[in-house]
Amino acid sequence: MVGYLRKKTYICSLDAIDTKHQKGNRIMEQMNEKQQEAVCHTKGPLLILAGAGSGKTRVLTHRTAYLIDKMGVNPYSIMAITFTNKAAGEMRQRIDEIVGFGSDSIWVSTFHSTCVRILRRHIDFLGFDTNFTIYDSDDQKTVMKDICKRLEIDTKIYKEKFFLSVISSAKDSLINPEEFTLNAQGDFQKQRQSRVYMEYQKVLKANNALDFDDLIVKTVELFMANKEVLDYYQERFQYIMVDEYQDTNTAQFQLIKLLAGKYKNLCVVGDDDQSIYKFRGANIYNILNFEKEFPSAKVIKLEQNYRSTQNILDAANGVIANNISRKDKALWTKNEVGEKVAFHQFDTAYDEADYVAGDIISKVRNAKYEYKNCAVLYRTNAQSRLFEERFIQSNIPYKIVGGVNFYSRKEVKDLLSYLKTIDNARDDLAVKRIINVPKRGIGATTLTRIADYASEKELTFYTALRSAEEIPGLGRSSSKIAPFVLFIQVMRTKLEFLSISQILEEIIEQTGYVAELEAEDTIEAKARIENIDELLTKVVSYEESAETPTLSGFLEEVALVADIDSLDESNDYVVLMTLHSAKGLEFPQVYLAGMEDGLFPSYMSIASDNPTEELEEERRLCYVGITRAKENLSISCARQRMIRGETQYNRVSRFVKEIPKELLEGEIRKEKELEIPETPVYQKAKSAFKAKPMALTQAQPKPFVSVNTGNKILDYAIGDTVKHVKFGTGIVKQIMEGGRDFEVTVEFETAGTKKMFASFAKLQKQ
DNA sequence: TTAAGTTAAGTTTTT
DNA sequence: CTTAACTTAA
Numbered sequence: 139m140v141g142y143l144r145k146k147t148y149i150c151s152l153d154a155i156d157t158k159h160q161k162g163n164r165i166m167e168q169m170n171e172k173q174q175e176a177v178c179h180t181k182g183p184l185l186i187l188a189g190a191g192s193g194k195t196r197v198l199t200h201r202t203a204y205l206i207d208k209m210g211v212n213p214y215s216i217m218a219i220t221f222t223n224k225a226a227g228e229m230r231q232r233i234d235e236i237v238g239f240g241s242d243s244i245w246v247s248t249f250h251s252t253c254v255r256i257l258r259r260h261i262d263f264l265g266f267d268t269n270f271t272i273y274d275s276d277d278q279k280t281v282m283k284d285i286c287k288r289l290e291i292d293t294k295i296y297k298e299k300f301f302l303s304v305i306s307s308a309k310d311s312l313i314n315p316e317e318f319t320l321n322a323q324g325d326f327q328k329q330r331q332s333r334v335y336m337e338y339q340k341v342l343k344a345n346n347a348l349d350f351d352d353l354i355v356k357t358v359e360l361f362m363a364n365k366e367v368l369d370y371y372q373e374r375f376q377y378i379m380v381d382e383y384q385d386t387n388t389a390q391f392q393l394i395k396l397l398a399g400k401y402k403n404l405c406v407v408g409d410d411d412q413s414i415y416k417f418r419g420a421n422i423y424n425i426l427n428f429e430k431e432f433p434s435a436k437v438i439k440l441e442q443n444y445r446s447t448q449n450i451l452d453a454a455n456g457v458i459a460n461n462i463s464r465k466d467k468a469l470w471t472k473n474e475v476g477e478k479v480a481f482h483q484f485d486t487a488y489d490e491a492d493y494v495a496g497d498i499i500s501k502v503r504n505a506k507y508e509y510k511n512c513a514v515l516y517r518t519n520a521q522s523r524l525f526e527e528r529f530i531q532s533n534i535p536y537k538i539v540g541g542v543n544f545y546s547r548k549e550v551k552d553l554l555s556y557l558k559t560i561d562n563a564r565d566d567l568a569v570k571r572i573i574n575v576p577k578r579g580i581g582a583t584t585l586t587r588i589a590d591y592a593s594e595k596e597l598t599f600y601t602a603l604r605s606a607e608e609i610p611g612l613g614r615s616s617s618k619i620a621p622f623v624l625f626i627q628v629m630r631t632k633l634e635f636l637s638i639s640q641i642l643e644e645i646i647e648q649t650g651y652v653a654e655l656e657a658e659d660t661i662e663a664k665a666r667i668e669n670i671d672e673l674l675t676k677v678v679s680y681e682e683s684a685e686t687p688t689l690s691g692f693l694e695e696v697a698l699v700a701d702i703d704s705l706d707e708s709n710d711y712v713v714l715m716t717l718h719s720a721k722g723l724e725f726p727q728v729y730l731a732g733m734e735d736g737l738f739p740s741y742m743s744i745a746s747d748n749p750t751e752e753l754e755e756e757r758r759l760c761y762v763g764i765t766r767a768k769e770n771l772s773i774s775c776a777r778q779r780m781i782r783g784e785t786q787y788n789r790v791s792r793f794v795k796e797i798p799k800e801l802l803e804g805e806i807r808k809e810k811e812l813e814i815p816e817t818p819v820y821q822k823a824k825s826a827f828k829a830k831p832m833a834l835t836q837a838q839p840k841p842f843v844s845v846n847t848g849n850k851i852l853d854y855a856i857g858d859t860v861k862h863v864k865f866g867t868g869i870v871k872q873i874m875e876g877g878r879d880f881e882v883t884v885e886f887e888t889a890g891t892k893k894m895f896a897s898f899a900k901l902q903k904q
Numbered sequence: 905t906t907a908a909g910t911t912a913a914g915t916t917t918t919t
Numbered sequence: 920c921t922t923a924a925c926t927t928a929a
Contacts, residue, residue: 221918221919222918222919223919248919249919250919275918350918350919351919353919354919414917415917415918415919417916417917417918418917418918418919517916517917518915518916518917519915519916519917520915520916540917540918543918574905577905577906579905579906580905581905581906582905583905584905698919699919700918700919701918702918716916716917716918717917718916718917718918719917719918737916738916740915740916740917741916742915742916742917743916755917756916756917759917781915782914782915
């Protein structure tokens with residue numbers, strides 16, 4: 139099939155590996171013993187437990203080179219799977235550098251794109267059309283909403299999101315609707331869920347669509363159902379490597395197991411300490427039980443860290459040591475001790491953002507770092523806003539990774555829906571989305587009539603549109619539909635001789651999409667136009683990079699990108715992202731912000747049914763965060779923070795206290811800590827939310843009000859002058875009663891009006 | 905049918 | 920505080 143492989147008969151037998159004999163060997167240079175061992179173990183299952191920064195990507199790429207150059211393996215038979223396109227791209231690049239000839243026939247891609255590639259060829263076997271569309275979470279929600287309506291489920295009680303998560307976790311563990319139904323017997327709740335699941339799959343099938351989970355599930359189904367196809371791929375992929383193995387779910391594991399079933403040359407690389415996707419179905423037992431699943435498996439631990447300073451590594455080790463369920467390992471490094479870990483506690487989240495911005499500026503000014511050497515990491519996307527504001531003020535170039543995916547922005551999705559409809563009008567969702575964008579005077583009533591007609595005749599929505607005049611009850615609305623259908627049809631014929639970018643430009647032109655936004659003349663509209671321009675840029679670059687650019691090809695590529703993929707190291711900007719997105723990356727200077735109990739670890743994990751397990755996952759996330767830093771780590775938190783418009787008072791994250799004290803620069807103020815009552819503050823914040831304000835009028839004539847707060851007594855009332863340790867004197871304006879505490883609003887003479895918890899603020903009556 | 909206006913609900917983390 | 924969803928008037 140492929141005639142260009144370099145045949146070399148050099149055989150590296152497993153037990154004959156002696157590093158001394160490998161001297162002068164380019165592949166083996168700069169590798170420690172363990173790494174070399176991993177590179178040379180090419181036959182049979184291999185589990186590489188690679189600690190953070192232990193050079194696992196280097197091992198994988200060198201192993202690939204070794205397979206080709208030394209073992210004479212055809213590049214065509216090698217597959218490497220990662221989780222993100224970015225990781226795949228990086229690996230591809232590094233493999234290209236080291237392998238050189240023939241490297242482009244190696245499959246380096248994500249789980250999802252691997253599956254898409256397979257399904258595009260064979261999914262017709264499962265009754266889908268090979269030009270299926272991929273639904274993102276927005277689309278899923280739309281489908282689910284519709285289903286709930288039809289099944290008469292009150293979405294006030296049962297949220298769409300809930301059903302979607304039930305379905306998703308079922309799929310993650312390879313439970314199909316039929317099996318789910320069987321398991322649901324006798325359980326009323328589950329029976330309802332199974333009906334929804336059934337219906338959901340039916341709708342997707344009718345729309346010739348797959349969701350993200352389906353991509354994996356359907357591929358597994360295909361392999362199980364079609365021996366020939368499985369055989370073909372087993373024969374093709376004789377050497378399989380999986381990166382970030384700790385994040386695989388049951389379905390993905392099954393997929394790999396099937397693929398590697400024949401030759402069993404499966405090499406997986408992972409770190410159980412960096413497993414942070416349990417919420418997405420990642421099954422930690424895939425790594426913990428690898429040896430049980432593959433009894434002949436060889437296990438190699440990579441424990442030497444090449445990334446971080448000793449101090450940073452010790453801090454990380456100190457934290458992760460508190461996890462009970464983990465494989466034993468001890469990371470060490472030859473790197474220098476380095477700076478201590480900086481710790482700062484601020485009064486407010488604004489101060490925290492100020493500090494980070496200021497610190498970055500001074501480090502850049504002193505030529506210590508460039509912007510791109512710095513990263514700000516946080517637990518939740520919402521935290522990015524404060525930093526963004528400050529960075530704009532301070533003129534710091536930045537890039538925020540995550541949040542709303544570029545391709546799920548409204549304007550981008552609208553235009554993509556046009557492209558989808560032109561490409562393949564079987565996706566009802568896309569057609570419905572754009573039929574009245576821009577406004578064509580086609581409203582809800584018309585849509586329902588068409589949809590009813592379509593389902594009655596078993597047509598797709600678009601086919602129904604084409605024969606609109608036959609639909610009863612439409613009346614003059616059908617005349618409004620005709621131009622739309624005509625437009626789509628015309629564009630389809632133009633697809634023959636126009637490029638994708640020209641098609642997109644014509645859509646923008648004909649629909650007046652941008653013109654409409656220009657007329658709006660708001661900042662928001664301008665941002666949308668910019669996004670549309672960016673989309674055009676992406677189309678053009680796709681056309682330039684793809685061998686044979688097709689509209690379907692573009693849409694497919696677009697469906698599977700994550701925001702992290704757009705990160706470009708050549709640009710000099712500070713990167714802001716969640717801890718989850720940061721996995722796999724490294725920066726000389728890292729700011730870990732918002733290290734507060736209730737925020738990180740999140741309130742959800744502390745209050746969950748299984749706090750131990752969830753806290754361990756949060757701790758792993760913290761470990762990931764710390765180990766991103768190469769030279770400098772700065773940890774910060776705020777006493778007071780606005781969350782959902784409410785002021786919260788959080789104590790320093792428990793994870794900070796797990797870092798050995800001697801590694802920290804800057805103190806965790808102990809006195810403050812002791813004052814914090816037994817009841818965790820976030821609970822008070824929660825109960826205060828439901829609190830009712832004590833009416834101002836009620837408090838007069840101002841008697842001595844003493845209120846029991848559980849462990850404290852308020853000796854002041856509204857109108858009293860009080861003194862605060864930091865803010866000085868002020869007048870009590872309002873007292874809100876919470877479950878266990880009081881939220882007091884005080885107008886200070888100098889510090890302005892503040893809201894604070896009574897037991898926390900220690901106000902002194904004057 | 906649309907646009908504006910009001911109200912309710914929501915924040916972990918993502919391919 | 921923000922966004923989505925719902926209501927009402929034109």
